[in-house]
Structures are given as structure tokens and as C-alpha cells.
Amino acid sequence: MNQVGVIMGSDSDYKVMEDALKILRQFELDFEVKISSAHRTLARTLDWVKAFENQGGKLIIAGAGLAAHLPGVIAGATILPVIGVPLSSGPLNGIDALYAIVQMPPGIPVATVGVGSARNAALLAVQILALQDQKLSLKVKDYRAQMAGDIAAKDEALQKKLSE
Structure with a gap:
């Protein structure tokens, strides 16, 4: 059973998100990785979230740049904890992504790490799972x-x- 889902909006995000996978492997956690977009493939993204939740997944790490809606869309579709990783891209170098992820409306939280901090996202995931293990x-x-x-x-x- 995959405990952690790692999702990103584009294959160009993989270089940063790979740091999360290294940590998850180091701690011997089962995970799955997906490329799916909150904008271009919304239905596919939501289907994956529901399937991941239904198979017993425990939490999701979502990396996104620019408007960075992916972590928030996922958080709105599940009660699983979501950790957002703002990715540095575009003219604002990730600050837009940071603001988009950290400024979630009341009732739909997304834990947010620093711009490009996929490693910390994975470490936070490990710590959350360690509460029960x-x-x-x-x-x-x-x-x-x-x-x-x-x-x-x-x-x-x-x-x-x-x-x-």
C-alpha cells in the first residue's frame, strides 16, 4: 500500500520533487508518483486523488509552480493531509506559487514548505506518519x-x- 502520494503538474517539476522521493526511499516508505494538472487535467487529477484515498493512502505531497492551484484543489477533494511544495518558475521565481499555496481559505488547509523544498515536504510527511509508527x-x-x-x-x- 502506498502511504504517500507525490503529484506534480508537469514533468519539468520532477527535478525538484525527486528530492522528496529520495527521502521517502531513505525512510523506506511506499509511495506513488503522478503527473497531473489542476488546470489541464482536472478530472484526471480528482480521479487520482479519490483512488489514492480509497486504496488507503495517508497523505499527499503536491508540487506546483506559477498559480500553484494543484495542492489546494487536491486539499478540497480529500480529507487527507496535503503538503504543498511551491516550485520556482516564471518571472516571480516561485513567490507567486508560495502565496497561492499558503493562502488557502479557512477550512481547507495545506501545509506549505519553502519554495523548492521538496525534501522538507517529505520529512514533514515522514514525521506525520511517525506519529502512528x-x-x-x-x-x-x-x-x-x-x-x-x-x-x-x-x-x-x-x-x-x-x-x-
């Missing part, structure tokens, strides 16, 4: 400990370099 929770704690260790090692190397 002790093994996954331990993996998150180990991941955080590894990050802390990496920073400590980098500081130690810097301090050594500065003292030479």
Missing part, C-alpha cells in the same frame, strides 16, 4: 541525531583549521 519515529530520531553529529563534526573541522 514507532519504528518510523525511531528512524526520524536517528536521522536528526545524524544531522546533529554532522554539524558537530563540521564545527570540529573548522575549529581545527582555524587553530592551525
